[in-house]
Amino acid sequence: xxxxxxxxxxxxxxxxxxxxxxxxxxxxxxxxxxxxxxxxxxxxxxxxxxxxxxxxxxxxxxxxxxxxxxxxxxxxxxxxxxxxxxxxxxxxxxxxxxxxxxxxxxxxxxxxxxxxxxxxxxxxxxxxxxxxxxxxxxxxxxxxxxxxxxxxxxxxxxxxxxxxxxxxxxxxxxxxxxxxxxxxxxxxxxxxxxxxxxxxxxxxxxxxxxxxxxxxxxxxxxxxxxxxxxxxxxxxxxxxxxxxxxxxxxxxxxxxxxxxxxxxxxxxxxxxxxxxxxxxxxxxxxxxxxxxxxxxxxxxxxxxxxxxxxxxxxxxxxxxxxxxxxxxxxxxxxxxxxxxxxxxxxxxxxxxxxxxxxxxxxxxxxxxxxxxxxxxxxxxxxxxxxxxxxxxxxxxxxxxxxxxxxxxxxxxxxxxxxxxxxxxxxxxxxxxxxxxxxxxxxxxxxxxxxxxxxxxxxxxxxxxxxxxxxxxxxxxxxxxxxxxxxxxxxxxxxxxxxxxxxxxxxxxxxxxxxxxxxxxxxxxxxxxxxxxxxxxxxxxxxxxxxxxxxxxxxxxxxxxxxxxxxxxxxxxxxxxxxxxxxxxxxxxxxxxxxxxxx
Numbered sequence: 049x050x051x052x053x054x055x056x057x058x059x060x061x062x063x064x065x066x067x068x069x070x071x072x073x074x075x076x077x078x079x080x081x082x083x084x085x086x087x088x089x090x091x092x093x094x095x096x097x098x099x100x101x102x103x104x105x106x107x108x109x110x111x112x113x114x115x116x117x118x119x120x121x122x123x124x125x126x127x128x129x130x131x132x133x134x135x136x137x138x139x140x141x142x143x144x145x146x147x148x149x150x151x152x153x154x155x156x157x158x159x160x161x162x163x164x165x166x167x168x169x170x171x172x173x174x175x176x177x178x179x180x181x182x183x184x185x186x187x188x189x190x191x192x193x194x195x196x197x198x199x200x201x202x203x204x205x206x207x208x209x210x211x212x213x214x215x216x217x218x219x220x221x222x223x224x225x226x227x228x229x230x231x232x233x234x235x236x237x238x239x240x241x242x243x244x245x246x247x248x249x250x251x252x253x254x255x256x257x258x259x260x261x262x263x264x265x266x267x268x269x270x271x272x273x274x275x276x277x278x279x280x281x282x283x284x285x286x287x288x289x290x291x292x293x294x295x296x297x298x299x300x301x302x303x304x305x306x307x308x309x310x311x312x313x314x315x316x317x318x319x320x321x322x323x324x325x326x327x328x329x330x331x332x333x334x335x336x337x338x339x340x341x342x343x344x345x346x347x348x349x350x351x352x353x354x355x356x357x358x359x360x361x362x363x364x365x366x367x368x369x370x371x372x373x374x375x376x377x378x379x380x381x382x383x384x385x386x387x388x389x390x391x392x393x394x395x396x397x398x399x400x401x402x403x404x405x406x407x408x409x410x411x412x413x414x415x416x417x418x419x420x421x422x423x424x425x426x427x428x429x430x431x432x433x434x435x436x437x438x439x440x441x442x443x444x445x446x447x448x449x450x451x452x453x454x455x456x457x458x459x460x461x462x463x464x465x466x467x468x469x470x471x472x473x474x475x476x477x478x479x480x481x482x483x484x485x486x487x488x489x490x491x492x493x494x495x496x497x498x499x500x501x502x503x504x505x506x507x508x509x510x511x512x513x514x515x516x517x518x519x520x521x522x523x524x525x526x527x528x529x530x531x532x533x534x535x536x537x538x539x540x541x542x543x544x545x546x547x548x549x550x551x552x553x554x555x556x557x558x559x560x561x562x563x564x565x566x567x568x569x570x571x572x573x574x575x576x577x578x579x580x581x582x583x584x585x586x587x588x589x590x591x592x593x594x595x596x597x598x599x600x601x602x603x604x605x606x607x608x609x610x611x612x613x614x615x616x617x618x619x620x621x622x623x624x625x626x627x628x629x630x631x632x633x634x635x636x637x638x639x640x641x642x643x644x645x646x
Contacts, residue, residue, distance in 0.1 A: 138249025
């Protein structure tokens with residue numbers, strides 16, 4: 049027996065030695081790629097195994113899924129609805145997400161899997177470009193920076209297909225592609241055209257951000273070609289130039305078709321809005337505050353997301369920080385420019401991304417909501433790469449072997465720990481937007497049971513607009529279950545044309561309301577309650593609504609300011625009424641009967 053145990057132990061030890069030798073024998077860049085991709089793979093597995101069909105989108109996520117459902121069946125010529133009578137410039141995001149949706153059998157998690165692929169591909173692309181331009185150390189620093197960002201935002205952020213979030217990491221990829229173009233990589237031009245188009249079409253704010261960076265990279269590529277002494281140097285640009293032009297033409301074909309279909313066109317409406325809106329843009333000084341906010345002594349992108357301002361704007365607009373780390377980045381940039389041939393190109397792109405970022409914030413119309421400004425973390429990640437490269441150059445040139453090994457050990461340990469944290473976060477993320485999913489699951493099951501025998505279109509309206517968040521989700525769930533769900537013409541800019549009720553009767557008209565409007569509708573003639581969801585008791589709702597009515601009376605009597613009333617309403621809603629993460633504390637769906645019109 050003792051001999052048997054000894055033989056088994058030796059066999060296990062030998063197997064461990066072979067595994068250890070295999071791991072240690074792997075190239076460093078492959079191990080780095082594994083570390084970078086592991087959280088995305090785990091997130092995908094958690095979605096497929098742990099979430100499945102239990103995810104039910106609301107609001108913009110529901111509108112996004114409806115656009116994906118239309119791909120291949122109806123014209124999809126513009127992006128997600130933005131405001132008033134226009135949507136974001138183009139539909140490229142939804143054409144990319146469609147195959148993931150089809151592969152998963154039309155499951156909503158297919159869109160999250162597509163988002164993971166987009167973000168994971170962006171991170172890997174950034175790392176590979178960094179390795180190509182500045183070596184394995186740059187690749188490691190890039191993955192370390194993106195791992196820090198993932199820890200801050202949470203792994204679930206990278207599976208979110210909302211257009212404000214899905215554009216963050218591709219913006220980083222575009223900066224790296226432009227860096228590669230500046231150093232003469234011709235292949236980066238068509239790839240850059242694709243990524244810049246993706247950004248500009250998916251969110252209109254990236255028109256100011258992405259297109260100038262693409263132009264800078266393309267201009268740098270032309271200059272680097274001009275410096276080349278080869279007699280056929282210009283011929284080398286023909287193929288990437290032709291491919292880029294053809295690719296750009298194809299990618300922008302849907303918005304061009306929309307224009308050709310005649311006014312009113314989406315792009316013309318968007319341009320008209322920005323030219324005629326009464327809302328004032330922000331200032332350059334505010335843009336500087338927001339961009340430099342990520343270079344404070346405790347940078348938000350690498351530590352934790354700070355609370356937004358009262359109105360949901362970036363806190364740095366009103367509470368600027370001293371950007372001490374910009375001094376470190378500037379010193380590192382000067383050092384990198386002297387020591388590494390590619391350093392100047394990287395520093396130029398870092399400065400350019402910071403500059404266009406200031407301009408983009410300054411040109412923001414109305415409130416500068418923080419959820420639309422998460423891309424401001426990316427220039428700080430590029431700054432982190434510059435500092436890391438400078439540090440590695442110093443260590444490599446002046447430190448001994450022990451110092452170099454120590455630096456590698458510290459960086460490897462940090463990346464390993466961050467990867468572990470992100471893997472755990474990814475594995476335990478659960479259902480996306482769980483509180484909203486719970487609300488939508490409850491409401492949609494009740495609504496579907498009610499309209500199951502309906503013969504004809506089902507009209508969904510939200511007369512007070514406050515329940516649009518959930519009305520859109522109900523339209524999606526009706527559509528998913530084979531029911532012809534339609535909306536009023538006044539909401540035609542939110543959905544595709546085939547979902548708009550232009551004429552003819554409807555089988556059922558559903559009225560969706562939320563919060564205090566539920567009480568109003570319960571007393572309205574000709575409306576029958578068919579579905580309701582709430583996270584709090586009737587007593588707490590009554591107490592909140594009585595207090596709110598009292599504050600309205602105080603405002604009308606001049607004894608309380610509107611701002612103070614809103615502040616108290618919001619605080620009471622957060623503390624007393626809405627303990628969860630849902631945007632509403634009560635949602636109800638009514639059937640509107642013929643007597644309601646009399």
